[in-house]
Amino acid sequence: MERFFALRSRHADARIYIKSAILLAWFGVSYYALVFRASTFGEGLAAAVSLGLATAGIGFNIQHDGNHGSFSKHRWVNRLAGSTMDLLGGSSYLWIQKHNLAHHTYTNIPQSDEDIEIHPLGRLAPDDPYYAFHRYQHLYLWLIYALLPAQLHFYNDFRKLWTGKISSRKFPRPRGMALANLVAWKLVFVAWAFVIPCFYHRVWVVAAFYFLTTGVMGVVLSVVFQLAHSVEEVEHPSLGEEIQSEWVRHQIQTTAEFARANRLVTWYLGGLNFQTTHHLFPKVCHIHYPRLSRIIEKVCRQHGVEYRTQPSLGSAIRSHYRFLRRLAAPPTANLPAATDEAVF
DSSP, X not given: XXXXXXXXXXXXXXXXXXXXXXXXXXXXXXXXXXXXXXXXHHHXXXXXXXXXXXXXXXXIIIIHHHHHTOSOSSHHHHHHHHTHHHHTTSOHHHHIIIIIIIITTSTTOTTTOGGGOOTTTOOOSTTSOOOGGGXXXXXXXXXXXXXXXXXXXXXXXXXXXXXXXXXXXXXXXXXXXXXXXXXXHHHHHHIIIIIHHHTTSOHHHHHHHHHHHHHHHHHHHHHHHHHHHSSTTSOOOOTTOOOOSOHHHXXXXXXXXXXXXXXXXXXXXXXXXXXXXXXXXXXXXXXXXXHHXXXXXXXXXXXXXOOOEESSHHHHHHHHHHHHHHHTSOTTTOOOOXXXXXXX
């Protein structure tokens, strides 16, 4: 790794700035089309889907690298890139606490990694409590994924501020300017997402297309994340289990990669199909992940460590489906995993 980075920066080059400009332009054009130009349901539907995909793309690429500090060597550039999270209705402050400090430290550990917590609506870990309706989670959770952005916008962030906890762990709540900045960005989001559109469309139309847009975004964001951590081939430590592995081995055991040869998937997902690489090098810009992944996999083979991958996006989605179906069974049932034939 030292030789790899001796010849190149860990941060972005011109490619990430060009991509950022494309994604932001895509977002702006889609928003303009939806709010100011769409006059039929078909036009609105196309613009809403486009806006949802553009928003997810900004999340994968700009805010993610920015809030990890890997976008640029300049702190102010990273903050600017990370603030796209605030623009899109989230909170970069809370995201850093939840994702960088909790998820990247306690990956797939129950009651510590909130990114795998969706109960009581679903079970994403073997130790999650089981309810009878979970038997259908492999069918209905895809709809729940669509609702997660609305939950983030109007509930989750405020719950964290009120309780001072992320999952079961306390975190330093924002105060002073940090809190004022969080509130100001929430108001900016409400202004562009609701107030401005209401000048041109009925309230129910604005609400309907909000849920349509965020639904597309939610499914895309959630599924991509689940393909890295909620699939058959990764490990899920039990609650209270002593973690025997060192941090590096734990990250490899609890994370998977997919579609590594698909350049379009890699471009749009900001390299998040290389999640093992990202977890080991979170402060490295995603443009380096494809080459880093090959190096890491070679080292893993040399040390007898399984490097978990799926060859395609489709195979990864099928693995997630089978994982959901396995956890849909009562814990005592101990049923075998579903097969591909049972899925399609």
